[in-house]
Amino acid sequence: MGHKDLRDWLKTVENRGQLKQVSGAGWELEMGGIVEVAYREGKEPKPCFLFDDIPGYPKGYRTLFGMLGATERIAMTLGLPEDRIDRLGIADNWYKKARDLRPIPPKWVDSGPVQENTLIGDQIDVLKFPVPRFHELDRNRYFGTAHSVIQRDPDDGWVNLGTYRVMVVDRNRLALHATPGKHGNILTYEKYFARGKVMPIAIATGLDPVLWWLSCQTDTPWGASEYDAAGGIKGGPIEVIKGPHTGLPIPAHAEIVIEGECHPGEFVDEGPFGEWHGYYANRGLATVPEPVIRVKAIYHRNNPILTCSQPGVPPHTFTLMLAVADSVAIRRRLEAFGIPGIQSVWAHYTGSGGLFNVISIKQMYSGHAKQVGLIASQYSAEMGSYTVVVEEDIDPSNLDQVLWAMVTRSRLDRAIQILPDCHTNNVHPAIPPAEKRSTQKGKPLTAARVVIDACRDLSWKDDWYPISRISPELRKEIMEKWKTVLSGLL
Numbered sequence: 215m216g217h218k219d220l221r222d223w224l225k226t227v228e229n230r231g232q233l234k235q236v237s238g239a240g241w242e243l244e245m246g247g248i249v250e251v252a253y254r255e256g257k258e259p260k261p262c263f264l265f266d267d268i269p270g271y272p273k274g275y276r277t278l279f280g281m282l283g284a285t286e287r288i289a290m291t292l293g294l295p296e297d298r299i300d301r302l303g304i305a306d307n308w309y310k311k312a313r314d315l316r317p318i319p320p321k322w323v324d325s326g327p328v329q330e331n332t333l334i335g336d337q338i339d340v341l342k343f344p345v346p347r348f349h350e351l352d353r354n355r356y357f358g359t360a361h362s363v364i365q366r367d368p369d370d371g372w373v374n375l376g377t378y379r380v381m382v383v384d385r386n387r388l389a390l391h392a393t394p395g396k397h398g399n400i401l402t403y404e405k406y407f408a409r410g411k412v413m414p415i416a417i418a419t420g421l422d423p424v425l426w427w428l429s430c431q432t433d434t435p436w437g438a439s440e441y442d443a444a445g446g447i448k449g450g451p452i453e454v455i456k457g458p459h460t461g462l463p464i465p466a467h468a469e470i471v472i473e474g475e476c477h478p479g480e481f482v483d484e485g486p487f488g489e490w491h492g493y494y495a496n497r498g499l500a501t502v503p504e505p506v507i508r509v510k511a512i513y514h515r516n517n518p519i520l521t522c523s524q525p526g527v528p529p530h531t532f533t534l535m536l537a538v539a540d541s542v543a544i545r546r547r548l549e550a551f552g553i554p555g556i557q558s559v560w561a562h563y564t565g566s567g568g569l570f571n572v573i574s575i576k577q578m579y580s581g582h583a584k585q586v587g588l589i590a591s592q593y594s595a596e597m598g599s600y601t602v603v604v605e606e607d608i609d610p611s612n613l614d615q616v617l618w619a620m621v622t623r624s625r626l627d628r629a630i631q632i633l634p635d636c637h638t639n640n641v642h643p644a645i646p647p648a649e650k651r652s653t654q655k656g657k658p659l660t661a662a663r664v665v666i667d668a669c670r671d672l673s674w675k676d677d678w679y680p681i682s683r684i685s686p687e688l689r690k691e692i693m694e695k696w697k698t699v700l701s702g703l704l
């Protein structure tokens with residue numbers, strides 16, 4: 215289906231007028247700064263930024279930001295119908311596609327374009343590529359911000375792909391930051407380090423955006439591979455090469471792949487790094503020990519493209535894509551529980567945490583809204599969150615409508631549940647550093663989650679106050695008759 219690799223995909227983006235090519239911006243704060251201003255302050259649709267002629271690097275050694283930063287590009291990438299490219303329309307179409315997806319395992323091939331250049335031994339230098347430093351308070355440059363980290367479960371053999379940031383330590387060492395609860399963290403600590411085993415690892419960047427999309431979201435469960443899901447989306451297998459050093463399947467069409475290994479007990483100071491929610495919250499400006507990746511080989515295409523994400527105060531390059539992905543993942547989980555009446559879901563502007571999720575339902579029985587809220591509240595693998603349940607006349611992606619329901623439809627003493635001591639981790643900006651340090655002494659962090667039932671009470675349904683809003687029929691009539699007055703205003 216569609217594109218065969220990132221370069222092919224970029225041609226389509228360019229033909230659609232959504233590629234902004236920039237010449238001469240530097241890796242030190244400049245590329246990231248341009249992207250941040252455009253994404254926080256700029257007009258829709260937000261473009262994809264391709265940087266070339268980066269000072270200190272050969273022409274053709276490029277970076278790419280904002281791959282999936284616009285609904286049109288999400289639809290085009292995932293092969294969704296492009297009739298509805300509003301936010302809920304994309305979420306609806308992705309929901310249908312994800313629900314009906316049949317996984318297709320990757321196909322082993324002997325060679326691929328990623329092998330055009332191989333660097334081993336003394337040739338290894340991760341700074342051969344124009345790796346950005348993103349924000350003023352970041353200490354280091356980050357090679358991995360729009361990539362996949364590839365690891366294998368040594369017991370069951372399945373292969374995980376996840377986007378966990380990767381910091382440059384020096385020319386042949388990187389640091390891996392996968393937070394507790396993430397598959398990459400569980401594999402590292404439980405499956406390798408706890409048994410004293412060396413972990414083979416690969417980092418692939420400049421991927422087919424379908425693979426990247428899947429690496430960033432939580433819908434692929436433990437034990438299932440994002441490779442298979444990507445094959446399902448594309449309608450054909452992803453081609454992989456057996457990594458010579460790790461035996462891991464590496465994407466044959468990636469721009470750059472690094473193979474390496476992590477040794478138990480080998481840690482290095484990681485961060486500080488400005489994160490997706492807009493704070494340096496891991497430990498403020500202090501560093502935190504994270505596993506070292508010893509680089510064993512680098513493979514890259516000629517004129518490679520390093521893909522990047524600029525995190526920071528939302529909105530930024532990946533808030534939209536994760537809002538779509540989280541919205542659908544929450545809806546699918548509720549339905550997996552057998553809950554009826556789910557109309558739509560929107561996970562607001564919160565990066566990858568799903569921190570303010572709104573679910574609209576058609577209420578069918580007493581306690582329905584609370585049941586939905588309690589189940590959905592456990593979705594986030596990151597930190598505390600709000601879950602708001604509204605009725606079917608409310609568009610969950612429209613905060614004005616959601617607030618209207620919250621402030622008018624329920625009695626607050628009955629509407630708000632605070633669930634203490636739920637899962638969280640050290641990414642939470644409201645937990646002070648001292649409390650986070652205590653996790654190292656074996657005391658896990660927890661945080662509250664809040665569920666707000668913003669639905670009218672079913673027990674007096676027959677007496678609900680009428681709503682003063684023009685009916686859909688009257689609206690249609692007015693739109694037809696007063697077209698000339700309203701066109702241009704709407």
Ligand SMILES: Cc1cc2nc3c(=O)[nH]c(=O)nc-3n(C[C@H](O)[C@H](O)[C@H](O)COP(=O)(O)O)c2cc1C
Binds near residue numbers: 395398523
């Ligand atoms: C640009 C970007 C950067 C991310 N960085 C990290 C990170 O550094 N550490 C982390 O644990 N999760 C990070 N995430 C979130 C994970 O990629 C996401 O939770 C994913 O579902 C993890 O895969 P898993 O479910 O297989 O563990 C990032 C997501 C995006 C989109």
